[in-house]
Amino acid sequence: MLNRQFAGLLYEMANLLELDDDNPFRIRAYKKAAMAFEGLTKDISTMTLEELMRIPGVGRGLAEKADEFSRTGRVKEHQDLRRRIPQGLLSMLNVSGLGAKRVRFLYETLKIDSLGKLKAAAEGGKLRSLPGFAEKMETNILKGLEVAVQGVERMTLGEARLRMAEVLGFLKGTDGIIRLEPAGSLRRGKETVGDLDILCSSRNPDKVITRFIHAPFSKRTLAAGETKASVELMNGIQCDLRVVEDDSFGAALQYFTGSKEHNVALRERALKLGYTVNEYGLYRTSDDKKKKPLAGKTEEEIYKKLGLQWIPPELREQRGEIEAAEKGKLPKLIEEADIRGCFHSHTSESDGRNTLEEMAAAARKKGWEWLGSADHSQALKMTNGLSPDRMREKIGKIKALNKKSKSFQVLCSSEVDILADGSMDYDDDLMKELDFVIASVHSSFKQPEEKMTERIIRAMDNPHVDCIGHLSGRLLGQREAYAIDYEKIFEASRRTGTALEINGQPDRQDLYDVHATTAKGMGIRIATNTDAHSIDQLDHMSLAVTVARRAWLEKKDVLNTMSAREVREWCDGE
Ligand code: DGT
Numbered sequence: 158m159l160n161r162q163f164a165g166l167l168y169e170m171a172n173l174l175e176l177d178d179d180n181p182f183r184i185r186a187y188k189k190a191a192m193a194f195e196g197l198t199k200d201i202s203t204m205t206l207e208e209l210m211r212i213p214g215v216g217r218g219l220a221e222k223a224d225e226f227s228r229t230g231r232v233k234e235h236q237d238l239r240r241r242i243p244q245g246l247l248s249m250l251n252v253s254g255l256g257a258k259r260v261r262f263l264y265e266t267l268k269i270d271s272l273g274k275l276k277a278a279a280e281g282g283k284l285r286s287l288p289g290f291a292e293k294m295e296t297n298i299l300k301g302l303e304v305a306v307q308g309v310e311r312m313t314l315g316e317a318r319l320r321m322a323e324v325l326g327f328l329k330g331t332d333g334i335i336r337l338e339p340a341g342s343l344r345r346g347k348e349t350v351g352d353l354d355i356l357c358s359s360r361n362p363d364k365v366i367t368r369f370i371h372a373p374f375s376k377r378t379l380a381a382g383e384t385k386a387s388v389e390l391m392n393g394i395q396c397d398l399r400v401v402e403d404d405s406f407g408a409a410l411q412y413f414t415g416s417k418e419h420n421v422a423l424r425e426r427a428l429k430l431g432y433t434v435n436e437y438g439l440y441r442t443s444d445d446k447k448k449k450p451l452a453g454k455t456e457e458e459i460y461k462k463l464g465l466q467w468i469p470p471e472l473r474e475q476r477g478e479i480e481a482a483e484k485g486k487l488p489k490l491i492e493e494a495d496i497r498g499c500f501h502s503h504t505s506e507s508d509g510r511n512t513l514e515e516m517a518a519a520a521r522k523k524g525w526e527w528l529g530s531a532d533h534s535q536a537l538k539m540t541n542g543l544s545p546d547r548m549r550e551k552i553g554k555i556k557a558l559n560k561k562s563k564s565f566q567v568l569c570s571s572e573v574d575i576l577a578d579g580s581m582d583y584d585d586d587l588m589k590e591l592d593f594v595i596a597s598v599h600s601s602f603k604q605p606e607e608k609m610t611e612r613i614i615r616a617m618d619n620p621h622v623d624c625i626g627h628l629s630g631r632l633l634g635q636r637e638a639y640a641i642d643y644e645k646i647f648e649a650s651r652r653t654g655t656a657l658e659i660n661g662q663p664d665r666q667d668l669y670d671v672h673a674t675t676a677k678g679m680g681i682r683i684a685t686n687t688d689a690h691s692i693d694q695l696d697h698m699s700l701a702v703t704v705a706r707r708a709w710l711e712k713k714d715v716l717n718t719m720s721a722r723e724v725r726e727w728c729d730g731e
């Protein structure tokens with residue numbers, strides 16, 4: 158599929174156009190289209206110009222570019238831009254604190270067109286005298302450069318939540334704090350997080366800021382003022398804290414939660430209704446600037462004034478949520494409390510750390526009613542996958558265990574390998590004895606798209622396969638998704654009634670949120686799974702549920718909301 162490559166090209170074009178001081182509306186259109194192509198399940202190379210133009214946010218110009226790209230592997234206008242604008246300027250955009258305007262200005266005034274030259278200029282004190290560049294800015298650029306050169310990547314949502322919990326835990330007790338909440342991409346539950354954003358209201362802002370910049374988790378202070386500060390955490394990631402008046406807390410939380418695209422659309426709507434919204438509140442546009450805002454204490458009252466339902470942060474990506482909120486048609490998103498079990502977990506029989514009994518006890522302690530124990534099948538030697546004999550032994554053990562308890566059930570499941578030709582690693586007789594079969598690809602990742610697609614569809618056609626595990630196979634920061642035709646696979650999933658898993662391992666978060674939305678639309682059943690390899694990893698359910706929420710999924714879309722009895726009946730009925 159060329160879609161992701163093409164989306165990447167559009168993002169780069171947006172940056173290049175920004176460096177070229179092009180029309181802001183055009184730049185935004187490119188970014189929006191890039192997002193649309195990123196989430197598209199149909200392969201652009203199979204689409205006609207008319208079909209491309211039917212993608213929301215894609216006009217004729219962009220459709221023609223997509224067409225050009227799938228025919229020739231390039232886009233002429235992109236190449237022209239690249240020729241005209243020095244490559245180094247693009248890497249300078251990665252330095253935190255440097256936007257397109259500043260990069261352009263540095264290039265025009267000092268001919269700086271690479272990270273090397275930027276570093277030399279900052280070290281030589283050449284920037285501080287430029288208009289708009291104070292001495293502090295110079296220091297910040299040097300710090301930002303270090304990060305840009307080391308190429309510190311975005312962290313996974315899982316990692317970000319752990320760091321956020323540390324910071325909040327430390328700040329919570331500070332004198333004078335009224336409200337304290339995470340904002341930014343973490344609050345939206347994005348799969349990766351660039352930096353942490355925290356919002357606070359306090360009777361004593363000074364105290365919070367001081368405590369924040371002297372906290373044990375802070376490696377160094379990047380900036381500190383009266384109402385905001387930024388520090389670098391031990392893992393090299395930036396954390397921004399803003400302190401606001403409690404009366405503006407809702408407005409600020411809304412603003413700093415983003416996404417930028419959602420906020421831009423919300424502001425446009427406000428203007429049409431005669432309002433202005435900013436981080437301080439919502440005002441009537443005609444009113445005096447100094448007048449008290451009409452709303453601002455809570456997010457709810459801001460959305461309400463704009464004629465909208467309150468929009469859960471996970472939906473704020475400008476993917477139709479504002480239109481849905483206007484009609485009162487937002488989904489009632491699934492919550493972790495709706496979850497009653499997990500189909501996919503491992504024990505020390507294969508590559509897990511805890512025994513079956515320990516895993517079951519931990520699942521029960523979480524308030525679940527059932528747990529699918531799904532050890533690996535034999536092909537996966539490095540995980541100590543179970544031979545058919547060992548698997549039969551395990552089935553017996555689970556039956557005995559279930560007899561002892563009515564209120565909690567263990568499903569004898571297995572994560573069975575889909576072999577390179579699409580056949581399954583266990584024969585049908587053995588799979589028939591299992592309650593639930595998850596079929597996963599763990600080898601020959603580099604097969605051509607057609608082969609990989611056929612391979613997975615063949616697995617789905619096996620009547621004993623209930624669910625496909627981690628469909629895309631991507632590992633964040635380590636491995637690209639394998640090449641598959643999502644449209645064909647989703648169609649086969651619908652036809653065969655095979656569920657698709659949302660895997661909650663922090664580096665997987667697989668299905669992609671946008672793909673899960675498409676699956677839901679096709680009536681495909683989704684399982685939110687932990688793939689836990691230890692008792693504490695059962696908590697990855699929270700990540701799986703977050704992906705489901707970002708995908709607009711409701712309780713009824715997710716198999717894990719079934720009770721022990723329902724799930725038992727469902728498995729027996731298969
Ligand atoms: P990240 O950190 O890259 O994972 O993504 P965010 O969304 O956390 O972005 P960040 O940290 O740059 O800013 C946090 C939020 O603040 C962002 O989602 C929306 C808001 N925001 C920041 N800068 C702007 C801006 O220039 N315009 C608007 N409308 N909102 C902004």
Ligand code: CA
Pocket residue numbers: 341342343351352353354
């Ligand atoms: Ca952020």
Ligand code: CA
Pocket residue numbers: 341352353354397
């Ligand atoms: Ca930030």
Ligand code: ZN
Pocket residue numbers: 501503572688
């Ligand atoms: Zn697994």
